[in-house]
Amino acid sequence: MKKILIIEDSKSIASTLSLMIKEQFGYKTVLGSSVKECAKILLEHKGRFDVALLDLGLPDSTHGEIVDFVTKFNIPIIILTASTLIEDDIKNRSLNIVDYVIKDGIYSFKYALSVIQRVINNKAVKVLVVDDSKTFLETTKKLMERYRLTVFTAKNGKEALDVLNEHQDIKLLLTDYYMPIIDGLELVRTLRKKYNKDELSIIVTSASKEKKTASKFLKYGANDFLYKGFTQEELFVRISANIELLELFEQLRQKANTDYLTNLYNRRYFFEQGTKILESSKRKNQPCAVALIDIDKFKMINDEYGHDIGDIAIKEVSIILNRFLYNHELVARLGGEEFCILFDNCDEKETMIKLELIREEFEKNVIDLGVIKLKFTVSIGCSFNSNSSLDKMLQEADKNLYSAKDSGRNQIRYRK
Known part of the structure; x- marks a missing residue:
């Protein structure tokens, strides 16, 4: 569980922040009200906190000593202050300071929560900074690393393309305009042929004061524009806004592609992605298999116990399938x-063994619902005819499924 350290001498502020963090994220919070208490807490917890609010x-930290102390434990720091005139020497006192919050009401606390979430989420985010200035690269890299981002650098557009080919999970790119070999404008044009705006966010940085520069880049597909000389706060706000937008797009994609009841992929995504997987396997001459799984006598479960219990049975299928499938399988309701499974680059014998283990697991599985002890079996039909289309493989698996049903259920049938 994520842990947040709060060192604040106002009990009402500390309690409010703690409650909001627990309610919104479910994170554990540990509270203190002085440097002395902070030292004790950090020693007890071995310095293992994800974020510190300071x-x-x-009373015992009149010149920001609390920051110096917590910095020794390499914890991302968010400063809490009542003054709107936060001193630059405090802001720049530690590379672990990611932001500061003016304590002036509930909105400021909500902002603190957004920074906490951003810093924690950033550990999984990769960014690329592209600039021909070594000084700018080093400075910007250090600033971004304050927010726990994983940062790569490149000196021109060509190097940037090489880095992106090697690290295809990079989500955000910060690029200069004027660079040798491939400049920023050509880089943006090239990238937009491969990546949509909801896949890779591009922020352009430039010292050019031409009024048309920003609009030119935005027309070619940049998401945002920053004039060089930006502050740490401005960089953080722009980066956060762009990453949060990408995350929102990802959440929408997840909702569109997953089944609401089981969180498995849905029918639409299975056909869309399954067709791509099968075509790729054909090109590589790799075998695939398709298996259809159906709950036996499911109508009787609904009729006897009701649809709520039927939903529990359906969810149990996803739980068991997730327990057995974790390599090269595409699973969908x-x-x-x-339910359907597409096995990619599979060994026929190993696939048959795995399906038999799944069948046996359902046979012995019992869902304890108190008064009701729910048991059910499944029938499975499978096709190894990967030279066919996905539709034909599904048709064949469906015939085998009905053969298993007609033969008494709780069985697997294959095309031999």
Whole structure:
């Protein structure tokens, strides 16, 4: 569980922040009100905190000593202050300071929570900074690393393309305009042929004061524009806004591609992605298999116990499948009580063994619902005819599924 350290001498502020963090994120919070208490807490917890919220106005920390102390534990720091005139020497006192919050009401606390979430989420975010100035690269890299981002650098557009090919999970790119070999404008044009705005966010930085520069880049597909000379706060706000927008797009994609009841992929995504996987496997001459799984006598479960219990049975299928499938399988709920698995680059014998283990698991599984002890089996039909289309493989698996049903259920049938 994520842990947040709060050192604040106002009990009401500390309690409010703690409650909001627990309610919104479910993170654990540990509270203190002085440098002395902070030292004790850090020693007890071995310095293992994900973020620290530190009040500058502590009785035993009149000159920001609390910041110096917590810095030794390499924890991202968010400063809490009542003054709107936060001193630059405090802001720049530690590379671990990611932001500061003016304590002036509930909105400022909400902002603190957004910074906490951003810093924690950033550990999984990779960014690329492209600039022909070594000084700018080093400075910007250090600033971004304050926010726990994983930062790569490149000196021109060509190097940037090489880095992106090697690290295809980079989500944000910060690029200069004027660079040798491939400049920023050509880089943006090239990248937009491969990446949509909801896949890779591009922020352009430039010292050019031409009024048309920003609009030119935005027309070619940049997401944002920053004039060089930006402050740490401005950089953080722009980066956060762009990453949060990418995350929002990802959440929307997840909702569109997953089944609401089981969180498995849905029918639409299965056909879309499954067709791509099958075509790729054909080009590589790798075998695939498709298996259809159906709950036996599912109508009787609904009729006897009701649809709520039927939903529990359907969810149990996803739980068991996730327990057995974790390598090269695409798993989806096609609808009702029917599920489908696409095995990519699979060994026929190993696939048959895995499906038999899944069948046996359902056979012995019991869902304890108190008064009700729910048991059910599944029937499975499988096709190894990967030279066919996905539709034909599904048709074949469906025939085998009905053969398993007609033969008494709780069985697997294959095309031999």
